[in-house]
Amino acid sequence: MKSILSKIGMVMLRESQLDFIKHYYGTIQENLFISDNNAVFSIIFSKDRAMQLDAFLRSYFTYVTNPGTVKILYYVSSQEHDESYETLKELYSDKPVVFIKETHFRDQLISTLEESVEDKVILFVDDMLFTRKIDFKSLTEIDPFKNIVALSRGKDLLYSTVLSKKIETPRFKKSENNWLSFSWSEIKEFSDWTFPLGTSGYMYSRKELLYMLKSISFKAPNSMEGQMQLFNIYFKDRKGICGEQVITPCIHANITQTEGYNPVTGHFSLEELLQEWKSGKRIKFEEFYELPVTEAEVKKYSFVDR
Numbered sequence: 475m476k477s478i479l480s481k482i483g484m485v486m487l488r489e490s491q492l493d494f495i496k497h498y499y500g501t502i503q504e505n506l507f508i509s510d511n512n513a514v515f516s517i518i519f520s521k522d523r524a525m526q527l528d529a530f531l532r533s534y535f536t537y538v539t540n541p542g543t544v545k546i547l548y549y550v551s552s553q554e555h556d557e558s559y560e561t562l563k564e565l566y567s568d569k570p571v572v573f574i575k576e577t578h579f580r581d582q583l584i585s586t587l588e589e590s591v592e593d594k595v596i597l598f599v600d601d602m603l604f605t606r607k608i609d610f611k612s613l614t615e616i617d618p619f620k621n622i623v624a625l626s627r628g629k630d631l632l633y634s635t636v637l638s639k640k641i642e643t644p645r646f647k648k649s650e651n652n653w654l655s656f657s658w659s660e661i662k663e664f665s666d667w668t669f670p671l672g673t674s675g676y677m678y679s680r681k682e683l684l685y686m687l688k689s690i691s692f693k694a695p696n697s698m699e700g701q702m703q704l705f706n707i708y709f710k711d712r713k714g715i716c717g718e719q720v721i722t723p724c725i726h727a728n729i730t731q732t733e734g735y736n737p738v739t740g741h742f743s744l745e746e747l748l749q750e751w752k753s754g755k756r757i758k759f760e761e762f763y764e765l766p767v768t769e770a771e772v773k774k775y776s777f778v779d780r
Contacts, residue, residue: 477725500565509679512614513592517562519581520548521694524558525747526727529757531776533604536677540611542570545586549576557753565780566681573738578588579694580687587684594618595680597673599695602722605762605770612651612731617715618679620712621655628665629654630766634666635726647769649715654765656714670709671702675722686754720767728777756780 516534520527527546530640535541550556563573574582587595594613608625616623634641645662658670673695686705692698727741742750755777762770 480669492518498665499503509590509593511593511765512609514594514596514613514677515542515590516544516587516596516598518544518600520546520597520745522549522551522555523600523735523747524555524562525755525757526725527572527600527630527704528562528565528751530598530600530602531562531569531571532756533759533762535569537604537607537610537763538692538721539607539609542592542610543572543590545572545574545590547574547576547582547586549577549579554748554752558748560671580692580698582682583698584687587680587687590680594617594677596623596675596677599674599724601726602626602674603728603759603762603770605669605765606717606719606721609651609719612653613677616653616677618677618682619768621715622658622670622709623653623677624672624714625677625717625721626672627714628718628767630768631666631720634770635724637665641667643667644714652718654718658714659708667714669704670712671699671713673699674724675688675766690747699762719764720770721764723767725762725773725775726771736771747775750777754780762768 498615504643511633518527527548531544534544548559559573574586576582577728583668586604596613613623629643629646632643642661642663642665644656646654648656656667658668686702687698688705690698690701692701714716727747756779758776758778761776762773767771
């Protein structure tokens with residue numbers, strides 16, 4: 475049972491753990507989650523994927539209007555990968571991008587949240603792309619204590635790559651600024667549509683996320699996402715918010731994390747993309763623009779000169 479839950483990013487709770495979370499969260503929720511502003515920034519988790527991260531950043535600055543600061547917490551496993559990120563730093567030296575080389579994931583993530591001043595934060599992983607236009611100003615008007623924005627959800631999300639099967643979508647209602655709202659509790663079988671806490675394009679209150687993370691143990695994005703499920707009882711009844719179509723799909727070309735398994739297409743290994751990057755190539759992200767998520771997730775990269 476634990477292995478199945480691990481695959482889908484969930485954890486089994488001991489009664490003592492649940493009691494602790496209820497007490498801790500109930501105490502801080504009343505006193506500390508006061509909004510100071512409506513600004514939005516992003517955090518991207520990256521590991522050995524300079525080329526894919528470059529595609530994400532280029533799509534971000536191409537399709538996002540009123541973008542905020544992007545903070546990248548990245549890990550490298552070799553000197554070659556380290557050099558590839560140094561090249562990225564040069565390419566984005568004129569953009570509001572902050573690179574943070576990982577030495578201790580949990581401590582650095584918490585410090586990043588503590589040092590930031592924006593009230594709202596969106597979490598991304600480095601194999602995502604923006605494939606549709608979005609104005610981040612519309613996000614400033616959404617209350618994260620009542621609504622959970624998930625840019626990786628949309629009406630076209632009819633298949634779960636993680637679960638490797640077709641999935642039912644919930645009913646949608648029109649919301650402000652062309653957003654759609656839905657219930658995370660409507661679908662009874664576990665799927666992408668019943669998962670209100672994630673790291674792939676989810677927006678949170680920075681303060682709320684900070685105090686959640688301070689109360690759990692984790693070593694990397696996958697274990698963090700799994701441990702975040704301890705707080706599911708406080709999020710499952712908030713409205714889900716998404717676009718008409720998925721705005722930021724994951725392109726499952728390869729895998730870097732070692733805390734679990736997600737299906738991948740295997741089109742390119744990390745080493746193959748690293749060599750393409752070293753030869754002066756980059757991903758032609760424009761080819762993914764406005765593709766349905768089911769096509770975007772499995773589309774093979776093509777390359778252009780940097």
